[in-house]
Amino acid sequence: MADTHEKILITMARLIEKQGFHATGLNEIIRESGAPKGSVYYYFPGGKEQIGVEAILEAGKIISRRLLALLEAEVDPVSAISSFILKMAESMETAGYNAGSPLTTATIETTVTSESINQACRQAFDMILSAFREKFIESGIKQAKASDLAMFVTTLIEGGILMSRTYHAAKPLRIAARQLKSLLF
Amino acid sequence: MADTHEKILITMARLIEKQGFHATGLNEIIRESGAPKGSVYYYFPGGKEQIGVEAILEAGKIISRRLLALLEAEVDPVSAISSFILKMAESMETAGYNAGSPLTTATIETTVTSESINQACRQAFDMILSAFREKFIESGIKQAKASDLAMFVTTLIEGGILMSRTYHAAKPLRIAARQLKSLLF
DNA sequence: GTCTATAGGACGATAGAC
DNA sequence: GTCTATCGTCCTATAGAC
Secondary structure (H helix, E strand, O other), X not given: OHHHHHXXXXXXXXXXXXXXXXXXXXXXXXXXXXXXXXXXXXXXXXHHHHHHHHHHHHHHXXXXXXXXXXXXXXXXXXXXXXXXXXXXXXXXXXXXXXXXXXXXHHHHHHHHHXXXXXHHHHHHHHHHHHHHHHHHHHOOOOHHHHHHHXXXXXXXXXXXXXXXXXXXXXXXXXXXXXXXXXXXX | XXXXXXXXXXXHHHHHHHHXXXXXXXXXXXXXXXXXXXXXXHHOOOHHHHHHHHHHHHHHHHHHHHHHHHHHHOOOHHHHHHHHHHHHHHHHHHHOOOOOOHHHHHHHHHHHHOHHHHHHHHHHHHHHHHHHHHHHHHOOOOHHHHHHHXXXXXXXXXXXHHHHHHHOOOHHHHHHHHHHHOOOO
């Protein structure tokens, strides 16, 4: 079945987001996804690491697509980004602060322990960064400056997710959104 | 011997910083620290988790002490914080981007999987936050505003460590330091 | 494509001698 | 305080039937 493959990836992304890559077991993926145990190595001969890589790349696509849609909805980049962050704060609040994004957890964990997952994280972040950058360029900012601002905004969001998770509170993200306005340019 | 206890904590902190809590094995701690294997459960009956908690708290003390010293060296809080971030960028560069702080890795990993370590991370961050907050208050900023700015600065640093690790580059932290100047107030 | 069964190793933790 | 030996569990991964 084609969506066994898909189900495994979605489950992996959710578990990485919640508890990280190393804390997630293969048996857990099988149990939670309801995927046939025998299929795992059929679809992913590279094992847990391959599932991780593909789950991250898939998540990167979904996140950047959602981000692009949100950025198109508002003309001013700063208010668009600000509402993106506030939306994230809300969704973390309702999810009990176990969420954020699979990128936040995976990227930190795998800098040393898995080169292939770290690379997937970079690819995923590249998609996000270019979404922000294009938005800045559209609003008349020079390329080099737009790249730096994109990195800065992403830095802020990742830090916000980390601090909000730590304190089980949406406030760090909300402060980030507010400060952002008084900050760019 | 009293410094077996200490050696274990220092090793744990370093390994957590590099590869995270879940990727670090008890045998690894024993091997790397050179501590007698039999002593581990004598000093830490709570096992790996207890070592993690104490290592995080110890690291929090060291970091906040170093931070306080740096903040006292400059009058203007913004330039003091900016040079703190630049110093961090440099040390990550020389360490090959496997560093940052044990808090960054541990806090993200243990929100769900270990309540006790998550709590230790909050205590450690509290020390850092209050160092920043005091500095802002000293420079004449109101308490509520100072708390928010402290959280914002910490958010920025944590995000910067994350992005710098991901891309194996000091640039994200450097951008954060530069943007900081044009941003507060 | 899916299944079960199991290999083979690493893990955290414990027991008991010294 | 330190040691070795070992228990039991969990893990990733594989083999081979269907």
